[in-house]
Amino acid sequence: MKTDDLIAMLANDAGPIRPFRSVLALSFGAAVVAAAILFFVAIGVRPDFQEAMQSGRFLFKFVVTAALASTALWSVFRLSRPGLARSYPGLLMMLAPALLLGAVAVELTRIPEEQWLPSLIGENAMFCLTLIPLLSAGPLACILAGLRQGAPSDPGLAGALAGLVASGIGASFYAANCTDDSPLFVLAWYPIAASIVTGAGFLIGRRLLRW
């Protein structure tokens, strides 16, 4: 087939197309709804939620998880639009870890040394490691579905970033249930949970997001 014939064919398929920006926004919205449904149906907020809302430690968990979700979303949005590929997401993705490490540094000055280890181990580690991946599975599917409309220069990396978006969403809901509020606990366990989701995102993305 001649290239001119191909062009004639493609021109006949001109038509309104949904911009990738709104596709991804839509899939992010769906991801939040998916996690919210599972959370409120099966898990729910902790019993002392009202009092917890007064606690800086409790609220800061959401600062970290929201930072993770939003920086990963922005990074994968950029990565999925050709022509911006040189902007690899390195620096931006340091934000959530940096916030968390800062909070840990403050925490270490606030609590006595003998409480460091108990705070780090906490009481809900197993819940954290199972509920975060569980809450993130639906969001991961939504984000990956949206990214299929994109054109990521590196499908594996895009899948991993989708995993981080999903982890951020899943962890935001989980944090409303978990009674371990110390940044030490968040540092010890949340990243393990997130890396499970991120690894899954990488493996699925590598196949699903090729184009």
Next chain:
Amino acid sequence: MNSSLRENDWAMWLRLAMAGDADAYRRFLQAIAPFVRTVVRSGCRGSGNESEIEDVVQEALLAIHLKRGTWDPARPVVPWIAAVARHKLIDTMRRRGRHVSVPIEDVADRLPLDDTAPELSASEIDRLLAELKPAQEEIVRSISIEGVSIRETAGRLRMTEGAVRVALHRALKTLGALYRDRLRED
């Protein structure tokens, strides 16, 4: 053509196309084809014959079509086109186990356009079209003949115009998937 004029024209045509203007879209595709060919050819650096290069050009044009939603109308269109073409070129070179040396977009942008090959034909697309369902292939082949419109195709195949449009759209998406999935075969 002056490169800022080029940018303005191409961006305007693609914007119109994304609002549904088929004529603007045809102009856009015809105008960018030589540029895509230039990007591909300069990346091949002598390896690859004319027909192989045209295979990649056609694959890139289809990708530009299927992924046009990823172009942000607030950004320049030329780097976006170059990036899609480079992605397809790198993919092809890897598949064939060749060394990849692809110019960065700034260089491709300043290369003179390769206007020499409007009549070039490629064979890979015909191989892949043959994998479509027979009805889809017939519609696609009918519409690809110069000057044959959706309406004429609909009349000839006794279908509604809407049905032809839907069938064409699906066939093109399938074609994109066929290009992508060749990876596993060879």
